[in-house]
Amino acid sequence: MRIILIGAPGTGKGTQGIFISERYNVPKISTGDMLREEVYLKTKIGLIIKNIIAQGQLVPNKIVCNLIKKRIQKKDCINGFLLDGFPRTIKQAIYLSNINFKIDYILEFIVPFHTILERISGRRVHTDSGRIYHIKFKPPKIQNKDDITGELLTIREDDKIESIKTRLEEYKKIHDPLINYYINLHKIGHIKFFQIDGTNSVSLIHKKIEKILNK
Template identity: 65%
Template sequence: MRIILLGAPGTGKGTQGKLISEKYNIPQICTGDMLRENIYLKNEIGNIIKNTIKKGKLVSDTIVCDLIKIRIKKKDCKNGFLLDGFPRSIEQAYYLSKNKIIIDYVLDFIMPNKAILERISGRRTHLQSGRIYHIKFNPPKIHNKDDLTGDTLIVREDDKKEILEKRLREYEKITHPLKKYYLNQASQRKLQFFTINAMDSLLNIKNKIENFLKK
């Protein structure tokens, strides 16, 4: 079972991806996590990624594709995997095809930009662990402090409103041909493509996804 999750930042695909990963025992490969790990390590690639994100741009295909290629060769991907946040461009989709990486399902999470901005601009992150809170929907027990360690929470650079607005515009521009590509693949019965209303409740989305994956 090889699955791609499409959707702008904040549409909840990461949360659903975790549930899918646990239910079907396949690894959830999140490009965002891999990029943040390199930023935290402060290595050469991490510095390039950090500067790119600060400008509100997407990280280059070369960097992301190289990280993905290394990851899916690991043993835990033998029976399948879930790609969360990859591919994000038609070039990245071609990369998968060129490397003969077969995809079974594409799930596309849809949500209005206004709702995305509300969700993400209120996010607070514990940098060391990746734990995420929200000032409205999931606040920490103590204001701006991680529940487990007491460390100060941060607003990630790519969660800032002005940067997020740029990212959403760029996301829409880049992913439009990507969605067309996968819809065409679905029409040729090379994979199955399903649209998810990301404004629905977490449980309803979970149940719908499970029904889709039975088909």
């Protein structure tokens, strides 16, 4: 079972990706997580990525594709995998096809941009552990402090409002061509393509996904 999750930042791909990974026993591969890990480790490529993200720009295809290729060739991906945040462009989609990894399902999450802005700008993170909070939907017990360590929470550079707006504008430019590419593959029977309303409750979305993947 090889699955791709598509959607703008803040549409719930990460949450649903965890559910799918655990429910169907396939590794969840998040380009965002991989990029942040490079930044956290302060690798040479991580420093480049940090500057790009801080400007609200998308990380170049070459960097992302190389990281993805290495990851999906690992042993735990033999029986399938879940890609969260990749591909984002036509070039990345074609790249994935060219390295002969057949995709079974495309799940696109749809959420209005004003809702996305509220979701992302309210995120707060405990840097060392990766624990994520939200000032409205999942607030910490003590304002702006991690529940376990009591340390101050931070806002990721790419979660700041101006950065989010820039990312969403970039996403608009690349979204339609990518979706049309996969819709065309769906029409000729190469993949199964589904759109999911990301504003529904988490449990309702779980049921929708199970209905799709259990067919």
